[in-house]
Amino acid sequence: MLLYFLICLSLSLAGIAGLQLMYTFYLDRLDKERKKRLHELEHECKHLRHLLEEAETTIAEQDQIIAAVYPDDEEAWADVIGDR
Secondary structure (H helix, E strand, C coil): CCHHHHHHHHHHHHHHHHHHHHHHHHHHHHHHHHHHHHHHHHHHHHHHHHHHHHHEEEEEEHHHHCCCCCCCCHHHHHHHHCCC
């Protein structure tokens, strides 16, 4: 009787060890997917930062053009309002 109990106990422990091993593989796969997703997000962030810098440069250039054409902002707005 004790022999059957020990066999059942050893098989149960082997099953638990197998489940823990499977769970470890699952966590490892999740970690790899998260690292991959983080790398993709960092790449996209760099791309968006580059687009933002280009937009800021364009806005600065347009502000310089507007400042050259209309030296006084109040008069420019008065002309725009007066045209309507």
